[in-house]
Amino acid sequence: MSAEGFFRLADRLWEGLAPKEVLFCGLDGEASDFVRLNQGRIRQAGAVHSQSLDLTLIQGGRQVTGGCDLSGDPAADLALAKDLLGRLRERLPQVPEDPYLNHSETPSAGEHLPESSLPPPAEALAELVAAAEGLDLVGIWASGELYSGLASSLGHRHWHAGASFNLDWSCYLGGDKAVKAVYAGTHWDPAVLGARLDEVRQALNVMARPARSIPPGRYRAYLAPQALKELTDMLGWGGFDLKSHRTHQTPLLRLVRGERALSPALGLHEDHARGLLPRFTAEGFLTPDRVDLIVGGAYRDCLVDARSGKEYGVAVNAAGGSPESLAMDPGEIPRGEALARLGEGLAVGNLWYCNWSDPNDCRITGMTRFATFWVEGGEAVAPLSVMRFDDSLYHILGDRLEGLTRERELMLSADTYGGRSSDSCLLPGALVDGLTLTL
């Protein structure tokens, strides 16, 4: 659906509103191609075209919300939207007034249409299959257009649309010995794909050496940005949202209470200005360029969505309570020197399946996965069999954090639950003087 089509639909809905009714309309859509690969060949290929409308009907301090799939045909979609609106109108008198109802009263407008250059997906797939000749490549190609819109009967009108691709893959030698890689963006370049495949082939040379098994214990470790992302993703699970803080559920409770500390080198920020996500919330609020979450290792601000903002009397600064555009401050270690600084220990390329071991102590468990190597004399000498870690972030990003790399990596989410994600994060690598392996 185009911006014009969405705003026309919304305008037609305003026509039927009662004098004191307020209506917010949100639209999310995608026209995506998804191709799964296994053994360097197409396992499953297809396309998904979807668009869904969300309505919030407000009157007299009450609100009800609802959503429906749209077809793309203007007349049919107007009928679907009117039917949904009618059902919401029937429900409105049955719900009590909502003390935490919170929406923008100030009309605003905006449009964000970043440029892109994508090949026909079938062409890109043919290039990939040819370039990966001889590799046991498994993964997914996802590409196409994503769009989001917001309109309200108060006058809000926003549109955010763009096309992108995300090739998320790994190459296997056998068993669970593999190297993972990603190529994602808005401008496809076969030369970049070729370079990434060359890097994978080089890493596979080390991976081909006999795997080393090490006993549980505490080891020095270098966490690549992709591995660090798994840990910051865990922090995003209740670590920063205002409601979790006010109800003492945040895993950073002991940091906030002053009982535990993070490294003074640690800075975390929600970087709304990165521009990959809409700058408007469903309630019509605009997000600031940046929210400082942790500065110098100390807690600074929470992410505040509209409902929590009203409940606790704090200004709205995010669409939800979890980071969507996280950035970590860089450090001083040149990335090329990270393994030399490590000396002996683990070079962890990826972590996997993290979960809270004890959230009261910010303790996380998870697995090493893909390219994780044993390092001696600053050189990766052998792949490591997968190991389970169980450790607190107050150690990993606290008293055992030796430093962060100067270079950071921008990672675009490959998540597709409920649609292609536009989340991203910008992270350095981390050198840690002790990661506890348990199994």
Place this chain on the structure above:
Amino acid sequence: MQQLADTARRFAALAPAADYWSIRLVAEESEHLEVRQGVAEPSALSLGRGAMVTLVRNGGVGYAATSDLSDAGLAAAARRAGDWAEAHARLGLFDARLYPRSGACLDYQGPVVEPWGGMGVADKLDLLQGACGALAIDDRIVDWSAWLGHWRVNQLLVTSDGGCIAQAWEYTEPGLMAVANEGSQTQRRHGGGADWSQQGGLERITACALREDARRVADEALALLAAPECPTGHMDLVLLPSQMVLQIHESIGHPLELDRILGDERNYAGTSFVTPEMFGTYRYGSELLDVTFDPGVPGELASAAADDAGTPATRAYLIRRGVLERPLGGALSQARAGLPGVANARASGWDRPPIDRMANINLEPGTESLAGLIARVERGVLMDTNRSWSIDDSRNKFQFGCELGRLIQNGELGGLVRNPGYRGISASFWRSLDGVGDAATREVRGVRNCGKGEPNQSVYVGHAAPPCLFRQVSVFGGGQ
């Protein structure tokens, strides 16, 4: 369902030439009501509908999903599916003539005694207000909520071979949560059906004792604040069905998925320590371990007449007396692997293609009462309600955490312990199974957020299990 049938007829009239096609139409309606700290959250209603078109042509197979159910929209979807079928024919992993064809005609209607619409929104909110209020028993309860969810799915699968499978599922899901805090210790407790989902209507509210369970939930959250940490060491472990669900799910269900064994999931969900040659001989667990794929348990989350590729679903043993018998693979995976399987090609919605999933994976009852299991423990811990799960990509090295633990000493149940967890290795853990509860102790539960697949899919899967006793497991508590 009539509207879906009309749409399928329109598609059949305009379907392009193909060796085989199917259209899977899905109409969904869901609703969520919640009261948190005495305040009703915004009432949320959702209506979804769309079509998944699959086309097999010239040795290739492709799919296209669309929410545009007009003739033009369906025709466009068929063209896109055809384009991808052509690409698959050139670059595919397998010959699409392996793709399963279905001519089955079946119906499934999930059990509903009291329809969701039999109670108004205001009455449901009143009920939730009462349950929520009953959680607020102490100032140390810092967050509390009660909710009711409802999800109705109508699905029609029609194929060019004359297949026509109409299925309707309905879920009513009550739940409670209390969060207790004192100083820097926070404990959560769930109940009222929060982790006890089944198919059904409003009768699930009574079955889950939504209102009546509130006091227990709040009391236990408070008691956990003062409880000692779970001890660390190797000891016996009794898992209640609320944790057995995750243990079965992660370390039996996922490793047996045939698409993992075939390597399809290696980039995301992972592979499996199970290999094709293990079926028929491999000792997965002790003699007490019997595990079935059972689509016929009334009310279990994934009970159905057929899977989403049109294969009729029937009960089968996966593990019998501890020996591995067959994988969880749908018809396509069976053809690719040359192994037997079950009807488990499932999709999360109209916008995703079917892949190998768990459906209902159940651990069959044994002969002992819960008291009998506890009586055989000299030193151990009983654990209740999963709160944390983690396992490696081969589904071998796992670690789980639970909301509540109780010490067991000399065959007697003792006091609470907090932050209980345990870890182990699938390949050896099930061999330490030394006691299985009887039919009276079995509970029909499941998991509502099983994630897998590229593109990602989250589905409901059912797990029925009794409590079980495991010997000499590595157990631990919280803290640094």
